[in-house]
Amino acid sequence: MERLTRFAPVWRVGTARSVRPENAHASTISFAIPGWPGHLAGQHVDVRLTAEDGYQAQRSYSIGSPPESDELMLTIERLEDGEVSPYLVDELRVGDDLDIRGPIGGPFTWAVEDGGPLLLIAGGSGLVPLMSMLRHRNAAGSDVPFRPLDDVIYRAEFEDMPDVRLTLTREQPPGWEGWARRVDRAMLAELGPAPDEHPHVFVCGPTAFVELVADLLVALGHDAAAIRTERFGPTGTP
Amino acid sequence: MSPISRGFHGRRRPDVDPARVPPGQYVESGFPVLSYGPTPHRKLEDWSFTIGGEVGAERTWTWEEIMALPQETPTVDIHCVTKWSKLDTSWMGVSVDVLLEGVETEAEYLTAYSDGGYTTNLALEDVTGGRAWLVHTYDGMPLAPEHGGPARMLVPALYFWKSAKWVRGLKLTRQDDPGFWEVNGYHNHGDPWREQRYWND
Numbered sequence: 001m002e003r004l005t006r007f008a009p010v011w012r013v014g015t016a017r018s019v020r021p022e023n024a025h026a027s028t029i030s031f032a033i034p035g036w037p038g039h040l041a042g043q044h045v046d047v048r049l050t051a052e053d054g055y056q057a058q059r060s061y062s063i064g065s066p067p068e069s070d071e072l073m074l075t076i077e078r079l080e081d082g083e084v085s086p087y088l089v090d091e092l093r094v095g096d097d098l099d100i101r102g103p104i105g106g107p108f109t110w111a112v113e114d115g116g117p118l119l120l121i122a123g124g125s126g127l128v129p130l131m132s133m134l135r136h137r138n139a140a141g142s143d144v145p146f147r148p149l150d151d152v153i154y155r156a157e158f159e160d161m162p163d164v165r166l167t168l169t170r171e172q173p174p175g176w177e178g179w180a181r182r183v184d185r186a187m188l189a190e191l192g193p194a195p196d197e198h199p200h201v202f203v204c205g206p207t208a209f210v211e212l213v214a215d216l217l218v219a220l221g222h223d224a225a226a227i228r229t230e231r232f233g234p235t236g237t238p
Numbered sequence: 239m240s241p242i243s244r245g246f247h248g249r250r251r252p253d254v255d256p257a258r259v260p261p262g263q264y265v266e267s268g269f270p271v272l273s274y275g276p277t278p279h280r281k282l283e284d285w286s287f288t289i290g291g292e293v294g295a296e297r298t299w300t301w302e303e304i305m306a307l308p309q310e311t312p313t314v315d316i317h318c319v320t321k322w323s324k325l326d327t328s329w330m331g332v333s334v335d336v337l338l339e340g341v342e343t344e345a346e347y348l349t350a351y352s353d354g355g356y357t358t359n360l361a362l363e364d365v366t367g368g369r370a371w372l373v374h375t376y377d378g379m380p381l382a383p384e385h386g387g388p389a390r391m392l393v394p395a396l397y398f399w400k401s402a403k404w405v406r407g408l409k410l411t412r413q414d415d416p417g418f419w420e421v422n423g424y425h426n427h428g429d430p431w432r433e434q435r436y437w438n439d
Contacts, residue, residue: 013241049243087245
């Protein structure tokens with residue numbers, strides 16, 4: 001798992017090829033980026049917007065598309081008091097250009113040759129980089145066993161994956177027979193894989209969610225070094 | 239030449255002096271958490287801090303011994319490579335100058351190492367002369383585990399990944415030995431004012 005990702009990312013111009021709402025808060029934007037060097041599942045990019053007076057703002061977003069994809073897909077959640085995400089979700093149109101730099105990120109990556117089993121645990125838009133891993137697994141025809149645990153976005157795509165056992169912990173549709181509560185120790189223990197199966201574990205989501213899940217996994221006996229995390233959003237400590 | 243995003247105006251904060259915000263950064267009011275793994279939870283009675291490596295004699299302090307050293311209260315701006323900056327953060331801790339008092343060394347570099355296996359490399363000149371602290375208190379409260387408690391480094395002149403969380407010691411070295419993020423694509427020095435984010439910056 002100690003992959004050396006010697007990236008030296010340069011700014012390139014990406015052109016929006018499609019913009020598709022995922023739900024009321026998030027949209028998936030596909031970019032064509034001439035010269036894009038490819039990426040590993042789990043990596044992210046820096047996006048830079050430039051105003052007419054030259055003012056610029058940068059933010060980082062996880063890549064949702066797999067390495068096998070021709071276009072780079074970002075699923076962006078609108079932060080109501082945000083500077084960049086409201087523009088990307090609400091204002092960006094097909095054909096628009098913007099600056100994109102990447103790919104970035106080393107430890108939070110997975111490739112088929114890393115093997116499994118794979119345990120992916122997401123909170124909200126934390127699913128995006130994990131979806132890149134899952135799409136990579138499926139595109140590569142891998143049979144690495146995995147268990148996803150998440151909610152809301154990409155639902156329809158999950159329903160087309162026969163070996164996916166999706167766990168919706170927040171809101172459940174009528175007739176839902178899966179898990180129906182927030183993540184807890186018993187859920188993680190039953191969901192598995194067990195610590196002695198030495199899974200690759202990736203946890204991504206809001207800070208409080210990731211802190212809780214990572215602590216529970218360590219308490220269950222998972223090797224802390226095998227748990228990779230990405231947290232986003234401010235904490236309760238101002 | 240960057241493409242112009244029609245209708246994008248940004249949300250420039252009138253309350254922030256632009257001269258305090260390095261290129262590509264924005265000012266954050268919260269305190270985001272960035273860590274590549276689970277948060278270690280170290281009890282104070284099991285905690286110690288060591289200055290070792292290329293030194294005449296290794297020195298180790300217990301928690302009580304660190305707290306008995308002269309304490310400083312720096313108020314500084316911090317800058318994370320993930321783009322957020324936080325202004326006027328207030329800390330309490332021990333200056334690295336105090337920890338290095340009486341240490342004889344020919345080393346020019348050091349590696350800060352942490353519970354959980356994290357490392358980051360620094361030039362000695364970037365952590366001496368009042369430039370760095372071992373801090374245990376943030377905003378008047380014990381430093382929270384997710385922010386690096388019980389104690390972390392504070393090196394505000396560099397991107398914040400250089401301010402190692404859960405730090406347990408400094409290993410002085412003659413050669414510059416890249417740390418965790420430094421071998422994973424991030425800049426070896428990390429000066430936010432020169433926007434040294436990645437290897438090719």
